[in-house]
Amino acid sequence: MSDPVVPRLVGLGVVLRPFRAADAAMAVQLSRDPYVPLTGSLRAHADLRQAGQWVQRQQGRLAEGTGYSFAIADPADDRALGQIGLWLAGLDDGRLTAGYALAPSARGAGRGAAALTALTTFAWTIPAAHRVELFIEPWNAASIRTAEHAGYVREGLLRSHQVIGGHRRDMELFAAIRPTEPTPTAPRTP
Numbered sequence: 001m002s003d004p005v006v007p008r009l010v011g012l013g014v015v016l017r018p019f020r021a022a023d024a025a026m027a028v029q030l031s032r033d034p035y036v037p038l039t040g041s042l043r044a045h046a047d048l049r050q051a052g053q054w055v056q057r058q059q060g061r062l063a064e065g066t067g068y069s070f071a072i073a074d075p076a077d078d079r080a081l082g083q084i085g086l087w088l089a090g091l092d093d094g095r096l097t098a099g100y101a102l103a104p105s106a107r108g109a110g111r112g113a114a115a116l117t118a119l120t121t122f123a124w125t126i127p128a129a130h131r132v133e134l135f136i137e138p139w140n141a142a143s144i145r146t147a148e149h150a151g152y153v154r155e156g157l158l159r160s161h162q163v164i165g166g167h168r169r170d171m172e173l174f175a176a177i178r179p180t181e182p183t184p185t186a187p188r189t190p
C-alpha cells in the first residue's frame with residue numbers, strides 16, 4: 001500500500017501544493033513573525049536547517065494521519081508564500097480544523113482568503129466532513145477578515161480555549177458548513 005498523496009489545488013490567485021525542500025526559505029520568513037512560531041512546530045528565528053526540518057514535518061503530516069499540510073504558492077512561479085493545513089483529528093465527528101499562515105511579504109493581497117476558500121472546497125471532497133472550524137484570537141483582525149472573506153461565520157468566543165506561547169488564550173470560533181447540509185427543523189408538536 002502506498003503513502004497517501006497531498007493533492008495540488010488551484011484557487012483564485014494561489015496554488016496549494018505539497019511542500020518541497022526549497023520551501024525552507026519561506027519557512028525562515030514565517031519563523032521571523034512574532035506570532036507564527038507560537039502556534040505550531042516552527043521554531044522562532046529558525047535557520048535554514050531548522051526550517052528544512054519543519055518542511056519535512058509538513059511533508060509527513062498526511063502519512064502520520066494528522067491531516068493535509070499545503071504550501072500556499074504563487075501560481076506564476078510556484079514560489080511558496082505560506083502554509084495552510086486541514087487537520088483531521090475530529091473527522092470521526094464530521095469536524096475538521098483549518099489553520100493558515102502567510103509569510104509577511106505575501107500578506108494583504110487576499111491570498112489567505114483564496115487559499116482558505118480552496119482548502120474548504122477540498123474539505124467537502126472528504127465524505128465524512130461536514131464542518132471546518134477555525135480558532136482565531138480575538139485581537140487578530142487580519143485573520144478574522146481572511147476567515148470572513150472565505151465564507152466562514154463567527155460562532156462565538158471560547159474563553160481560555162488553548163495555550164499559545166505558554167498562556168491560555170481566548171479564541172473566536174469560526175466555521176464553514178458543508179453547503180449541501182439540510183437545515184434542521186424543529187419537531188412539530190401535535
